[in-house]
Amino acid sequence: MSSAFGDFGPLTERRKAEKARQQKRRIMIAVGTVTIVAVLIVIGAAAIAYTGKSSSEGSHKPSKASPSKAKSGHSPSSDSESSDSSPSSDSSSSPSSSDDSKAPAAGGDLKAVSKSIKVMCSQTDYTDACEKSLGKAAAKNASAASPKDIVRTAVEVIGDAIGEAFGRADLILSNDPRVKAAVDDCKEIFGDAKDDLNRTVHGVDGGGFGKEDASYQLQIWLSAVIAHMETCIDGFPDDEFKAKVKDSFTSGKELTSNALALIEKGSSLLSVFKGSSKRRLLGNGGEEGSSSSGPKLDKDGIPVWVPEAERRVLKGGGFKNTLTPNVVVAKDGSGKFKTIGEALSAMPKVRKERYVIQVKEGVYEEYVTVTRAMANVTLLGEGSKKSIVTGKKSFADGVTTFKTATFTAQGDGFMAIGMGFQNTAGPEKHQAVALLVQSDKSIFLNCRMDAFQDTLYAHSKAQFYRNCVISGTVDFIFGDAAAVFQNCILVLRRPLDNQQNIATAQGRADAREATGFVFQKCEFQAETALRDAAKPPIRNYLGRPWRECSRILIMESEIPDFIDKAGYMPWQGDFGLKTLWYAEYANTGPGANTAGRVTWPGYKKVISKTDAAKFTVENFLHAQPWIDPTGTPVKYDLFT
Structure with a gap:
């Protein structure tokens, strides 16, 4: 007869039971290890051409073996004068005690390391560059065979590549004051890029690899490294100097893309190994759910690193x-x-x-x-x-x-x-x-930004704007940040007579970047001077692609009738039209009808609620740990 107190039997019985449980655990661990090895072998044999994020998540990847396609040298520094053809991070979390980032039985053997590299590089967009750079590093240190070690090395090799590229820019001699100014910018930007790379390396060392929120932080820093490289290039006039500088950064951008892919893939792969049940991560193709890798909270549920003054808000x-x-x-x-x-x-x-x-x-x-x-x-x-x-x-x-x-x-x-x-x-x-x-992790609340062309340069990293007014004409919100604009008003002003208004020019250069602009519960308005500009008529657009993988979502917002039915305009020719990711969801107003929108391959029209939910403040920015302590009003999910 069973008893409700059966677990409290004699000590010897409990010891026997404990031994049995330990034996069972050893068997399960052994089976798990074999399973992991089998999974890695299958991945290597199949040489999976990882396709990155699905079309609903805004990702398009370039050809693996070929170098980066030459992108337009223009930036929001180009006018729109033609027609339509014209705090502490989560990476500080300590590594898992189970050390599940270790690769099975590498044994410090160079051949084994090479196999691990080949398997992991198959997940990247620039496979040849990945295998070559990591193979060269492995020849110097064959003991670094775990996925974590390989990812760390993938980040470190970026430093050599971009150091050489920035060095070449520094050597440019010219009497052109604009070229001199660009060289000075590159010197400053190189320091920013090195800092973000160092933070990424420390983040990997601190257990960031394979942990959802911490991996997101690594992706934010690496995305910023790409933004720094692009900013250096942008400063040069459209001449031979710009072409040379752009070419010199090709390797650095490819290696950064590869590191982003390894971090992204590593997170989802290790999540599968752990057997945890998680939701899909927004726009990154991984999995998201409640994770123990988040910041340590105090008794009030506030991260321990938050300063005392901020707790009082x-x-x-x-x-x-x-x-x-x-x-x-x-x-x-x-x-x-x-x-x-x-x-x-x-x-x-x-x-x-x-x-x-x-x-x-x-x-x-x-x-x-x-x-x-x-x-x-x-x-x-x-x-x-x-x-x-x-x-x-x-x-x-x-x-x-x-x-x-x-x-x-x-x-x-x-x-x-x-x-x-x-x-x-x-x-x-x-x-x-x-x-x-x-x-x-910057926040702008009840602020106003006023200018004409290029008003707000949301350059890089995670940003949140709430109850702000932003006014301008050409590309007046641009950059490569991961930014959410919530309850904001975008005011289109009267430009020059030969110009057109474009509200946004998002600058995601690589499909692996964790960046994009999200406008939620916003309203587009026209300044009186623009409304009165009947002759010549001024055409007004929601956005255009500054970079090849530009990403914009406008959702639950009010779009008036002065916005052109096409919604968006090209940057130049067909640049980025296949690889950008533009979408809308639950917008209202006479300009929200998508029947007359552009028919570009990258424009997704109206997406589903499930896909839109991937771009909320909570899911796209992972922002609750750093917004909540400030007392900033915020809607973490959808309004509708």
């Missing part, structure tokens, strides 16, 4: 009443500093809490950079039309687009609340950036 707003400023900036002299730049310069280099700068009402004519060393800075304004930073640098005045920004945010965890950012150069000055953002 009330959810849903109330920022002015809950954030205590460290310093006050006031143009009238009533604060400690008269400029934002002075307040940043006085910021302690070592601090535990978020640095809050209160910016009193006033128009601040200054060019500000929150450097990479300045993490967790908050600008607390008194309103986007009251606390304003303004400048007027422009491409027409001989400045590279990258350096025209009035305000540049680089340090991780940057926040701006109730601030205005302007570039008043005017449409005749062409590219003139108001705000450039390279800050990872």
Whole structure:
């Protein structure tokens, strides 16, 4: 007769049972190991041509064996004058105690390492470059045979390739001031690229490989490395120098793409080995679900690394009443500093809490950079039309687009609340950036960005915009960030008579990048001057592909009738039309009808709710750990 207390039998019985369970566990581990070996053998034999993400997830991969196709040398620095033909990261998590990233029985043998490399490189888009670079490294260290070791090496070899490319750019000699300016930009950008590569290596070492959220962070950093390379190229005029610099970065971009593929594939493969049940990851082709790799939480459910000042922020707003400023900036002299730049310069280099700068009402004519060393800075304004930073640098005045920004945010965890950012150069000055953002896990709440061409340069990494107003004309939201714009208003202004308005120009250059622009619950509006421009008529578009794999989703938004029925316009010829990924979901308004939209292979028209859900704040940005502690109002899933 069975008893409810059967597990509490004599000690000897329990020991016997425990021995039996241990024996059973050993058998299961042995079977599991054999299974893993069998899986790897099958993968190697089949030489799987990994197709990356499905079309519904916005991925298209180039041919494996051939070098990168030459992409258009244009950037949002090109006018639209023709017709339609014209904080701490999750990577700091400790490695799994089971060490499931180790490859089976490599034994330090070079032949075994070569086989492992061949198997893993079969998952990349540039197989030859992968095998050659990793094989060369393996010849120096045959003991590094685990998937984790191979991924680490795949990231390290990028440094050599891009170091050589940036070095060549640095050696360019020219009397052309634009070329000189481009060379100077490349010197600065090389430092940014090295920093993001180092962070990626440390992330892999810290257990980032094979863990869902941490792997996403690695992908964000590597995507930024590609953005840095493209930015260096963009600065050069369309001449022989640009062609040479672009060619020199081919190897670096291919190796970065391969590293992205290995991290992406490694995450999903190890998830299968663990037997965990997970959801599909948005736009990355992996699996997502609740993972133990997330940040450690305290008793209040807040990540332990969040500064104390930020914990006091009330959810849903109330920022002015809950954030205590460290310093006050006031143009009238009533604060400690008269400029934002002075307040940043006085910021302690070592601090535990978020640095809050209160910016009193006033128009601040200054060019500000929150450097990479300045993490967790908050600008607390008194309103986007009251606390304003303004400048007027422009491409027409001989400045590279990258350096025209009035305000540049680089340090991780940057926040701006109730601030205005302007570039008043005017449409005749062409590219003139108001705000450039390279800050990872950055948040802009109740802010305003006003300019004409190239207003907001969402350059790279993860960014969130809530309740913001962004105005401009040509490509006025551009860059290669992973950015979600929620409850924002996009205002199209009157451009030059020979121009057309294009709201977005997203710059994802490689299908493996974890980047793209998502507009959720936004509204497109026309400035009065644009509405009154009956002659000549101004055509208005939602976007165009700046790079070959440009990715944009507009969902649950209001699209008015002044948006052209085609919706989107080409960049130049058929560039990117097959490899871009543009889609819409649950939009409203007279301009939301997709019947007259473009028929490009890359345009997906209206996607399903399941596919749209892959691009919410929660799924596309993995943002809850870094948005929640700030009290920023946010909708993590779909509104409809």
